[in-house]
Ligand code: SF4
């Protein structure tokens with residue numbers, strides 16, 4: 212049952228506005244990394260210093276109000292929480308230590324849970340005591356496939372040259388991973404559909420919006436340039452680390468796709484080399500360069516999160532994603548190194564862990580922080596298309612000016 216409170220917020224001779232707050236939701240926010248929310252006294256300093264908030268309906272002060280009153284629907288449908296890049300400028304300048312940047316971060320994770328289908332997977336992905344169940348699924352599936360393939364040969368792949376496809380051939384990988392990816396795509400589309408419907412209600416399109424192709428192009432430029440990240444003051448160095456992770460991740464996805472394409476080209480009789488590739492093969496080079504970028508980016512982000520208050524508070528939602536991504540890269544490199552040194556058991560063992568982690572990243576994408584890639588991109592496109600991003604304050608030499616971005 213949902214506990215509610217009724218609080219008069221505006222009262223005049225003719226008008227009395229009451230809101231229904233969800234107290235359980237407030238409790239959840241406080242217990243999920245936004246405990247300092249209660250210190251906010253609505254001074255609005257956070258909104259003034261935020262480098263990316265638009266002029267009309269700015270954030271994050273209003274989200275602090277919504278959160279204190281427990282306005283769950285407004286928060287889980289918040290476009291602004293997804294425009295926020297967790298730069299932490301607002302928390303740095305907040306005179307009450309209310310940590311609005313962390314509140315925005317918690318709102319994002321709750322938004323993912325709210326729109327996730329089925330929701331219990333999202334809850335499990337964000338609950339440290341239950342997350343092991345999500346790892347158990349790929350551990351069992353992948354082990355069963357390997358045992359099913361090699362059951363009669365007493366792990367014959369352990370002798371002879373180390374070739375990972377002897378343990379898990381490409382078609383077997385496809386049988387496991389393609390349904391997992393299809394599941395992720397369908398469920399994430401359901402989540403995004405729910406999110407877009409809520410956005411349409413909360414943020415109707417204005418006359419100042421961009422056309423959809425322009426909004427998409429503008430968003431892609433913002434994402435690939437990391438323009439907004441570089442506007443941060445407190446946490447500026449995160450911009451470079453985040454860009455490394457993003458480009459490394461994209462490179463690894465392209466590498467994996469190329470490996471699959473080359474394998475099937477070869478199977479259909481075309482002149483295409485299949486793995487294992489030597490170190491100077493273009494696919495190998497792309498994989499290693501991408502893995503190195505992701506490794507460096509993850510290392511910096513993990514180190515900063517562990518040692519610096521400037522990054523803001525990390526929740527289980529943040530830690531899980533960063534560690535899984537980091538360990539995916541480490542196990543990818545580790546299996547290569549052990550293969551080069553011809554150590555079969557560690558090589559195959561680490562490769563198995565690598566496959567489990569890749570499954571986790573892909574299959575649970577709609578439920579983990581991995582989902583932020585899509586939610587944020589959709590929010591950025593919607594903000595431009597709806598006209599929400601039309602006017603924004605830019606602070607230069609202590610002066611505020613307004614940067615009109617949208618087409619009129
Ligand atoms: S979060 Fe801090 S800066 Fe923002 S309104 Fe509340 S007290 Fe002021």
Ligand code: SF4
Pocket residue numbers: 257260261262263264270271294295296297298299300301302311312315
């Ligand atoms: S964390 Fe940064 S982007 Fe997010 S609301 Fe605060 S100042 Fe704005």
